[in-house]
Amino acid sequence: MATSASRGRPRGRGSIFRSAHADMESSSTPRRGRSDVSVSRGRGSRGRSIAVPDDEIWNPKLFACQKPHVLQDIFSKFNNFKMLLMKDISFDGLAEMPKQQWNRQFSFFCLCQTDADGDPMEFEYLDGTRVPMYPSHVHEIIGVKSEGVHISVTDDDIPDEVVEEVCRALGVKELTISNVWRVVESVVDEHSTKREQEAFQIGVVILAFAFMLDCRDREPKMPTYLLPYLISVEKLKQVNFGRCVLDIIGIAARKVPKLKRSHYSTCTVGGCSIVSQHQQMCTPESRCMIRQS
Numbered sequence: 001m002a003t004s005a006s007r008g009r010p011r012g013r014g015s016i017f018r019s020a021h022a023d024m025e026s027s028s029t030p031r032r033g034r035s036d037v038s039v040s041r042g043r044g045s046r047g048r049s050i051a052v053p054d055d056e057i058w059n060p061k062l063f064a065c066q067k068p069h070v071l072q073d074i075f076s077k078f079n080n081f082k083m084l085l086m087k088d089i090s091f092d093g094l095a096e097m098p099k100q101q102w103n104r105q106f107s108f109f110c111l112c113q114t115d116a117d118g119d120p121m122e123f124e125y126l127d128g129t130r131v132p133m134y135p136s137h138v139h140e141i142i143g144v145k146s147e148g149v150h151i152s153v154t155d156d157d158i159p160d161e162v163v164e165e166v167c168r169a170l171g172v173k174e175l176t177i178s179n180v181w182r183v184v185e186s187v188v189d190e191h192s193t194k195r196e197q198e199a200f201q202i203g204v205v206i207l208a209f210a211f212m213l214d215c216r217d218r219e220p221k222m223p224t225y226l227l228p229y230l231i232s233v234e235k236l237k238q239v240n241f242g243r244c245v246l247d248i249i250g251i252a253a254r255k256v257p258k259l260k261r262s263h264y265s266t267c268t269v270g271g272c273s274i275v276s277q278h279q280q281m282c283t284p285e286s287r288c289m290i291r292q293s
Helices: 013-027 068-075 080-088 092-096 104-112 135-142 160-170 177-185 194-213 224-229 241-261 273-281 284-292
Strands: 061-063 122-124 130-132 266-268
Touching (some): 061 104, 068 092, 068 177, 068 194, 080 194, 104 241, 104 273, 135 241, 135 273, 160 177, 177 194, 194 224, 194 241, 241 266
Antiparallel strands (some): 122 130
């Protein structure tokens, strides 16, 4: 039974979430209501953007598939044993997030403030101060592992054999978000087999990336780049997930100025917005500047 704690969560992360989100809410207008939960089977559609005249101010229509409330609704039903299994893979920090709807406009602003061309990438505060972002920052914010193998987050073709191995590990016939969802919500406790426990852990990682940690498309999609490491929990624990999250934010941030230069009418707000939002709100100086603006 794989329930030994791996990398522990930093103390007080729940208060970090609450403080950052409270300041964010006071400085921006939240989107009201709850967006519908839509799940795509496989890759979500990116859609096509339509160019607008050069003399117009760039104010694109924003799309995003971040749905932290979906994860929160799922995690809120977990028993103590499932939480131990999440802790074993360092994903239990996601269960500490406050149940709030994150602001799409603020997420877009944070992407615009991210310079992803350097290594490390940097975030620029309102006063022009620039600070680097490292995988350790991701660990401090959401608790995922920030050490291990640095993998590519590009959607390369995955051999059918790998997909079949992941299906066997999950106990499903077809690899879809909806099937993974059912695995995660199934009954898992101390009486479950090791295979059932590991299927749950692998499923948690897939849903976390589909609904919050990736989100580069308009609909939640399967993180195919992770599949070679999702054939077992042993392989899963090798991945530097903090690095993955930053690389995805970097891809989303580099896309924004390209769309702006071309005056596209739409923009997908991708990446794990909670990380860049926390970077914006984490200093007293930036909070003060936000409140005074």
